[in-house]
Amino acid sequence: xxxxxxxxxxxxxxxxxxxxxxxxxxxxxxxxxxxxxxxxxxxxxxxxxxxxxxxxxxxxxxxxxxxxxxxxxxxxxxxxxxxxxxxxxxxxxxxxxxxxxxxxxxxxxxxxxxxxxxxxxxxxxxxxxxxxxxxxxxxxxxxxxxxxxxxxxxxxxxxxxxxxxxxxxxxxxxxxxxxxxxxxxxxxxxxxxxxxxxxxxxxxxxxxxxxxxxxxxxxxxxxxxxxxxxxxxxxxxxxxxxxxxxxxxxxxxxxxxxxxxxxxxxxxxxxxxxxxxxxxxxxxxxxxxxxxxxxxxxxxxxxxxxxxxxxxxxxxxxxxxxxxxxxxxxxxxxxxxxxxxxxxxxxxxxxxxxxxxxxxxxxxxxxxxxxxxxxxxxxxxxxxxxxxxxxxxxxxxxxxxxxxxxxxxxxxxxxxxxxxxxxxxxxxxxxxxxxxxxxxxxxxxxxxxxxxxxxxxxxxxxxxxxxxxxxxxxxxxxxxxxxxxxxxxxxxxxxxxxxxxxxxxxxxxxxxxxxxxxxxxxxxxxxxxxxxxxxxxxxxxxxxxxxxxxxxx
Numbered sequence: 001x002x003x004x005x006x007x008x009x010x011x012x013x014x015x016x017x018x019x020x021x022x023x024x025x026x027x028x029x030x031x032x033x034x035x036x037x038x039x040x041x042x043x044x045x046x047x048x049x050x051x052x053x054x055x056x057x058x059x060x061x062x063x064x065x066x067x068x069x070x071x072x073x074x075x076x077x078x079x080x081x082x083x084x085x086x087x088x089x090x091x092x093x094x095x096x097x098x099x100x101x102x103x104x105x106x107x108x109x110x111x112x113x114x115x116x117x118x119x120x121x122x123x124x125x126x127x128x129x130x131x132x133x134x135x136x137x138x139x140x141x142x143x144x145x146x147x148x149x150x151x152x153x154x155x156x157x158x159x160x161x162x163x164x165x166x167x168x169x170x171x172x173x174x175x176x177x178x179x180x181x182x183x184x185x186x187x188x189x190x191x192x193x194x195x196x197x198x199x200x201x202x203x204x205x206x207x208x209x210x211x212x213x214x215x216x217x218x219x220x221x222x223x224x225x226x227x228x229x230x231x232x233x234x235x236x237x238x239x240x241x242x243x244x245x246x247x248x249x250x251x252x253x254x255x256x257x258x259x260x261x262x263x264x265x266x267x268x269x270x271x272x273x274x275x276x277x278x279x280x281x282x283x284x285x286x287x288x289x290x291x292x293x294x295x296x297x298x299x300x301x302x303x304x305x306x307x308x309x310x311x312x313x314x315x316x317x318x319x320x321x322x323x324x325x326x327x328x329x330x331x332x333x334x335x336x337x338x339x340x341x342x343x344x345x346x347x348x349x350x351x352x353x354x355x356x357x358x359x360x361x362x363x364x365x366x367x368x369x370x371x372x373x374x375x376x377x378x379x380x381x382x383x384x385x386x387x388x389x390x391x392x393x394x395x396x397x398x399x400x401x402x403x404x405x406x407x408x409x410x411x412x413x414x415x416x417x418x419x420x421x422x423x424x425x426x427x428x429x430x431x432x433x434x435x436x437x438x439x440x441x442x443x444x445x446x447x448x449x450x451x452x453x454x455x456x457x458x459x460x461x462x463x464x465x466x467x468x469x470x471x472x473x474x475x476x477x478x479x480x481x482x483x484x485x486x487x488x489x490x491x492x493x494x495x496x497x498x499x500x501x502x503x504x505x506x507x508x509x510x511x512x513x514x515x516x517x518x519x520x521x522x523x524x525x526x527x528x529x530x531x532x533x534x535x536x537x538x539x540x541x542x543x544x545x546x547x548x549x550x551x552x553x
Contacts, residue, residue, distance in 0.1 A: 020191035028184050035176055040169050044139060047160045048128040052141030054088050055158040059143040068097050068145055069153040077103040091138050091161040097154040098122060110134065121155035137162040230306040231271050237261050247311055248284060267307060274305050283496045288312050379410045384418040392429045396446060401436045406449035413532040420501045421530055427494035428461040428523050435465030435520055457530040461523045467515020476511060505529060
C-alpha cells in the first residue's frame with residue numbers, strides 16, 4: 001500500500017549500478033582532466049626545448065656570428081635565418097645584435113627594429129619561455145651569439161606557434177578521450193553485470209528484506225523446540241539451530257560436508273538422498289527422533305534440503321512402558337480365562353461324581369508351567385519378564401509358533417531397568433516369532449534363554465526360521481533396513497532400537513549365527529548392571545520344562 005506523498009524507491013541493485021557509474025564518471029573525469037593538464041605542461045616543455053635546440057643550431061653558424069658582429073645589414077643574416085625557419089617549420093627565427101636590433105624576421109618590414117620582447121639572452125644565458133610577440137603567443141628559445149673571443153654580440157630567438165602546441169594536445173586528448181570512453185563503457189557494463197548477479201544471488205530481495213528475513217530466521221530457528229538442519233545444493237551444512245544440536249548430540253561445523261559432519265546415519269541418509277519424507281523414525285545414540293525431510297526451491301532454483309526433527313524419546317519410553325503394562329494385563333487376562341475354564345472343568349467333574357478324574361486333573365494342573373515358571377516359585381523372579389513372556393507366549397501360539405524357555409534360564413532378582421530390558425527382549429522375540437512363522441521348519445519354535453551373572457543379564461533368542469540372508473548380515477542393525485516382506489506395518493526400527501538401548505547400558509547385542517542346520521538366527525545380548533545382585537540365600541531352581549506352548553522339535 002502506498003501513501004500520498006510517498007516516493008517510489010529505487011531497487012538496491014539499481015542504486016548500486018548508479019553509484020558505481022557515478023564513481024566511474026568521477027574517476028574517469030578526474031583522471032582525464034589530470035592527464036590533460038600534465039600533457040599540456042609536458043608538451044609546452046617539449047616545444048620550448050625544440051625551439052631552444054633550433055636556436056642553438058642557428059647560433060652555431062659562424063657566418064651569422066661574423067655578420068652580426070660586423071653589423072652587416074646586407075641581408076645575408078636574413079637569408080640564412082629564413083632558410084633555417086623554412087627548413088624546421090617554426091614560426092620565426094629572429095637574429096638580433098647586442099642592442100636588440102633585428103637582423104632577421106619573417107616580416108621584412110620589421111627588420112632594423114628592436115625586438116618586441118626583452119632580449120634576455122644578451123646576458124649570456126639560454127632562455128626558454130612562452131611569450132607573446134608581434135606574431136602572437138609562442139614557445140620560445142633564446143640563445144646568445146658569441147664571438148670567437150666569447151663576447152656576446154647578439155642573440156638568436158626561435159619561436160613555435162602556440163596553436164601548434166594546442167593542435168598536438170588536441171590530437172592526443174581525442175585519443176585519450178576515446179580510450180576513456182571505452183573504459184567507461186566497459187565499467188558500466190561490468191557494473192550492470194555485477195548488479196544483475198547481486199540481484200540473482202539475493203533472489204530479488206532488497207537489503208531491508210534481507211535484514212528482516214535474518215531477524216525472522218534467528219527468531220524462528222532459536223525460538224522453536226523443533227530441530228532444524230539444512231544443507232545447500234553442494235551438500236554442505238548451512239543451518240543447525242540449538243534444538244537440532246541438542247537432539248543430535250552436538251553442532252556440526254557450518255560449511256562441512258554432510259558425509260563428514262558426524263551426523264547419525266539416518267539423518268545423513270535423508271540429506272544425501274534429497275527426497276521428501278514425513279514421520280521418519282531415526283535413532284541416535286540417546287534419542288529417537290521423528291524427522292521430516294523436504295527440498296527447498298524458489299523460482300525453480302534448488303536451494304538445498306532441510307530436515308525438521310522432533311524428540312519422541314519420552315513418548316517412546318511411555319509407549320514402551322504402556323506395552324509392558326499391556327503385556328502384563330494380557331498375561332493376567334489369559335491366566336484368568338484359563339483358570340476359569342479349569343475351575344469349570346473341575347466343578348463339572350465333581351458335580352457328575354467323577355471324583356478320581358477330578359483329582360487326576362488337579363494333579364496335572366499342579367505341574368502346569370503357567371503356575372510355576374510365571375509364578376513367584378519359578379526361575380524368573382522379575383514380574384516384567386514373566387508378564388512379557390506370558391503375553392508373547394499367547395501371541396506366538398496364535399501364530400502357530402511354540403515359544404519356550406531354555407532349561408538353564410535363571411533370573412533370581414528384579415531388573416534395574418525393566419523398560420529397556422523388556423523393549424530389547426520384546427523386539428528380539430517378535431522378530432524371532434515372525435522368522436519362525438515364515439520359515440520352512442515345522443513345528444515352528446522360538447527358544448529364549450535368560451541367565452543372571454552377578455548384575456549382568458545374558459539373553460539368547462533362537463528361532464527355527466530360515467536364518468538371515470548373507471547379504472543382509474552387515475546391515476541388519478541399520479536404521480530402516482529390514483528383511484521382512486510385509487509392508488503393512490513399519491519395519492527397520494526394532495533391532496536398531498534394541499542395539500541403541502543395549503549400548504546405553506554399555507552392553508552389546510549381536511548376531512552370533514545367521515543360520516544353521518538345526519535352527520535359524522541366534523541373537524545374543526549382554527547387559528551389564530541390568531539386574532539387582534541376587535541375595536546370598538537364593539539358589540538356582542531345578543531346571544523346569546518348556547513354556548506352556550509345548551515341546552521343542
